[in-house]
Amino acid sequence: MNKQQSSDGPTDAQPGDVGKGAIYDHLELLAEMGQEFASSLDIQASLKRAIEHITEYVDAEGGALFLLEEDGKILRCHACIGPTEITGLTLKSDRGIVGRCVMSNHGEIVRDAAKDPAFHSQVDATTGFTTRSILCAPMSVKDERIGAIELINKRGGDGLFADADLHLLQAMSASAALAILNARMAEKLVEQERVARELELAAEIQRSLLPKPGDGDFPVAGVNHAARTVSGDFYDFFTLEDGRICFNLGDVSGKGMNAALLMAKTASVFRCLGKTLHQPGKLLSRINAEICETVTRGMFVTMVGGLYDPKTGIVRLANAGHEPPLFHDTAGAFNSLPADAPPIGILPILDDGGDYPEIELTLDGGTLYIFTDGVTEGYLEDGRELEVGGLKKLLRENAGAIPGDRLAAVIARIDRGNTALRDDLTMIAIDDRAAHARRAAGGEAPTPRAAARPADGNDEVLLAVSVPSQPDRLKLIRNAVAETARLCGCSEDVGRDIVIAVDEACQNIIRHAYGGSPDGEISLEIRRRGGELVFLLRDYAKAIDVSAVKPRDLADVRPGGLGTHFIREVMDEVTFLPPPQDGGNLLRLVKRLS
């Protein structure tokens, strides 16, 4: 065999020299090919260069490089050189001499191609080229078959390939295979990096949807840590023209890009509608209708949205199937505020056809926390979940810190930076402490402390009456209100609405504040302030529990709840002001006249 090989060798030089020289040269060639694949991102061009080098080096008339398609069933010529152009030619992976070579994973020399039954003679027939001998070597790395290199017709001499040529080609094929595999992996990496970069861009846009931290003692703070690059959670807060702060926090079902996109949509719709629609229950039902129109089946959003008024400490919120927010009062107790309405994106119309139920509470110097289950279900260092109990403990321990630092302290216990997060972590805090102190100092309390107080410079008092707390005096009030509305140029419809709201408010005083007793007194003052009508309703009963006054489920037609619903429907603002110094309750209703 060795003898045969040396006599058939490509040169007449001494065998030892041939070996050394050939190895040296072919190492150089391999190095060059490796370099080529590594430096170029264009595999196709590198393949072309490789087959050129190899064909030239082995001194063949032509050469072709075949790669297996991904499914492993087709061989495709990716590069070729020589008299016949067959780039793009495909054949079944078990056909032809190339196919046989790939399947057996062995190189071979075919000295008379025409006699080999596997020879694919059609190419010769169409090109007029005569294939005499073929040298073919498979390309594979470990067990992974990649393709084969085929050389045609040795130049000079008898035109036949020798065993030495086969060994050389096998060595070069193996190197080419490795280079191709590396290049493919590099290409995959580049693709992965591109995807990662796009995700990072998406995350950047998401972060830009989050509000910027407020300065100093701004009462609302929030935090969001994504478990992956992008997040399915969101929060937002912004100050309205009248000084109230609109806030929300939501959690989209699922994680990843689809959740992130729905998050972006929901957050945007909230921000847009929240600027003009100041009733949280109505706002959430509008968002629900919008999301239901386009949401992907099976996805939904749980969300808390509301308004906080630093001038009164009152929060009104609606909860669409979200984790109950926690209210930490100044006495140190935690109160949970559960939701009984479904998440957004499930039912286009709620069961009762109405809005999301609202909850109103007075923070009175306390803090309201809203968070996603990623926080309560987050893992602590010891592998246990934080749970609501753990959250309360952490909040209590850090109660002295500013709101942002309190949130950071909680998050730091779950996101320790060394393990992947189980879920996105999102929290906001609405802290009434500073505003409460200002209110107590009287510095920024712009609201009248009693209905009897003289009007501000800009206010015009239109009506001031007092009546006993008796049902038969309601008609008197209604007539007075109707006339006052007419005086201000209200349309008949608006006037009628205002009458309904004031009548219901007076009823509530009679029924709830005075408990039906006819001996109380109700004072009503109507003022005009710019384009607004302000109604101040004062009673002298025991202070009522404001949090208990809320519109009820409309299916429940107990008058108290229904009346409060009417008031909220009709009026643009409904606020219980802090109890006047001489006792009783003070309710302010505002109707904006367009």
Place this chain on the structure above:
Amino acid sequence: MKHEIREHDGATVVALTGDIDLQNSPEARKVLLSCVEMKRPVLVDLSGVGYIDSSGVASLVESLQMARKSGSKLALVAVSDSARRVLGLARLDKVFTICATVEEGLSKVR
């Protein structure tokens, strides 16, 4: 508030007029429930209602619920603008059968 009950073609027609507010909604409730108890279709004529509040609406709802329970029908006819507004605010305008005239009401409740 005043009320007037008459029989019309096998149905009970009850007309409420004036204001139905906290003061007289208990009376309105009593009148409406007594009509429902006659186990005949009931038409409530609200054309003369100048004002109706949440307690009045609650009386209407209670009557409707009672009627349904006993298998008879109740419809509102000739609803005045102010009553219609309050029913709309309560989102009950789709819950009640509301007809323009007593005749139309009769065709709906029989």
